Amino acid sequence: MKIAVCIKQVPNTEARLRVRRDGRWLEEEDLPFIINESDEYALEEGLRIAEKTGGEVVVFSLGPDRVREALRKALAVGAARAVHLADPAFAGGDALATGRALAAALKRDSFDLVLTGSQSDDVGYGGTGSVVAGHLGWPHVWLVMGVELEEGNRAAKVTREMESGVNEVSRVQLPAVLEIQAGLNHPRYASLKGIMAAKKKEIATATPADLGLDAAQVGEAGSRLEIVSVAFPASGKGAQILQGDAKAAATALVEKLQKEARVL
Amino acid sequence: MANEVWVVLQHREGQISRISWETVGAAQKLAATLGSKAEAVLLGSGVGLAAAEVAKSDLAAVHVADHDALRAYTPGAYIGALASTIQSAAPAFVVFPHTYQTVDYMARLAQAVGAGLLPQVTAFQGEGGDLLWTRPVMSGKLQAKVRVKGEGTVLVSVQSGAFPADGVVRGEAPVKPLEVDLAAVKPDREILGYEEVGGDTVDLTKAEIIVAVGRGVGGADKMAPVEALAKALGAEIGASRPVIDNGWLPRDRQIGSSGQTVAPKLYVAAGISGAIQHLVGMKGSSVIVAINKDPGAPIFTVADYGIVGDLHEVLPALTEAVRAAKG
Ligand SMILES: Cc1cc2nc3c(=O)[nH]c(=O)nc-3n(C[C@H](O)[C@H](O)[C@H](O)COP(=O)(O)OP(=O)(O)OC[C@H]3O[C@@H](n4cnc5c(N)ncnc54)[C@H](O)[C@@H]3O)c2cc1C
Secondary structure (H helix, E strand, C coil): CEEEEECCEEECCCCCCCECCCCCCECCCCCCEEECHHHHHHHHHHHHHHHHHCCEEEEEEECCCCHHHHHHHHHHHCCCEEEEECCHHHCCCCHHHHHHHHHHHHHCCCCCEEEEECCCCCCCCCCHHHHHHHHHCCCEEEEEEEEEEECCCCEEEEEEECCCCEEEEEEEECCCEEEECCCCCCCCCCCHHHHHHHHCCCEEEECCHHHCCCHHHCCCCCCCEEEEEEECCCCCCCCEECCCCHHHHHHHHHHHHHHCCCCC | CCCCEEEEECEECCEECHHHHHHHHHHHHHHHHHCCCCEEEEEECCCHHHHHHHCCECCCEEEEEECHHHCCCCHHHHHHHHHHHHHHHCCCEEEEECCHHHHHHHHHHHHHHCCEEEEEECEEEEECCEEEEEEEEHHHCEEEEEEECCCCCEEEEECCCCCCHHHCCECCCCEEECCCCCCCCCCCCEEEEEEECCCCCCCHHHCCEEEEECHHHCCHHHCHHHHHHHHHHCCEEEECHHHHHCCCCCHHHEECCCCECCCCCEEEEECCCCCHHHHCCCCCCCEEEEEECCCCCCHHHHCCEEEECCHHHHHHHHHHHHHHHHC
């Protein structure tokens, strides 16, 4: 099967975050970026299905130059080639604008299956894959925790996570867009051989014009949402922080839990 | 109309969910800001009693699409039922509860009807047409203020717990049938069934004390201090999602929107950042203790007590202190 996997590069949440001077987003200088967590699982699932069915994975990513690093990593774990939606006009898109651009790029080829992550760990709209599916006119499932091919790879039995420990099991006809949830497999690491091989693999680029789109339909211009500002949340009622070294803080905490909170 | 607000309710076999009531309250508030009265939409099959329940709210109407094809949720049928109505009535906002079901179809509905998409809001402020919405970004580490631009309907989903469920203004609303033509809808998903996740399920909801561990623990082989503290406290061990996804603990230990919802008298969160999907599962705990090396971690905003530090130093010290106190 020929499988497309859409990945996004996001700031590493472990990193020290700073708000940009204009207040509208994070300061990206010195900020480490990684492949979005659920997208890593989508990529792994794509590679497994391609291996099983004798196919290939093509990775797509939209973003500035730095996303080439994410694409290179995907090539190193086994994707055959990559497409980079690279143009300043693509920046700052909401799920509708980004989904429109990705769908246009996917339409230039013919895939049996498109996989995405379920939600990005940065803006977290959780809708890009569904928008892609809408443009392609394919079925989609969000928050996928299991994929089993059926009917000679013409359909898939898909497990979707629901709230409070229940899963929905359904059958969808392929081609479809499956939006993968973190946890359904164990993503592999790149081997040295894979890293070397990735250097020779192709990363094609695409601009809005290449995709037959007007710059006004993508990125910030093509979006209904505009992030006006970001800020660290004010600490609600605020935790009492116990000071001192580990021992002193622990002793003080136990005393509080006994005498003040009375839970011990 | 430019100031109409609709609210789409979610129910399970006719039981209106708590988050749906919260969303009704949010929609009433939003409508009041725009100088109108909210209208509810209920999709399902045999949902007459649920509609009557919703009709006891201060709403302009409760529109009910009662159809066999809407008995079990599928995105195709739900989008089929809502798309043409949204397109012809063109409300300013359609408000949804931010649930996994909503997320599964809301974006595609927005794409289908050419509406804007604004997921997971926790608040809004402002007047008339100029509203600023608040939503979490960077897994809740930051709050973004977002503005909607351009013309046309916007689909909004409301984070659970953001608006009070008892904030619904009571009243009396007429129940009206919503005519939907689902003959043309191709089923996009054939529902085969529903299954419980964890096998030998641990019931964390009964635990009086929970020691919960997050990605910050660093690996399956680093769990010993967590186990020692849980033993000293007589606590159950719980975890955030990445701990489960990485296979460090079994899935029946997961706490949060996809796992168990707990409210013990004491909840100790170690190496957990405090993403909203985790918080919804534990913020009802009586006393929350957070241990995290990052003083800016959002978990401290819901905690009663906190220790900033490496959990591998703090947990052993805490175990010692608990043992000493218990004698
Ligand atoms: C649809 C959906 C459903 C989800 N459902 C759930 C759910 O049910 N439950 C859930 O928990 N999550 C869920 N998530 C994931 C959620 O968004 C977060 O990604 C997750 O809760 C983060 O887990 P964490 O806090 O352990 O990890 P991180 O966010 O990575 O945080 C790790 C924390 O550990 C701290 N730390 C690191 N090392 C140390 C150390 N040595 N000592 C002390 N502190 C340290 C760091 O400062 C950081 O704050 C869901 C996400 C989605 C999209």
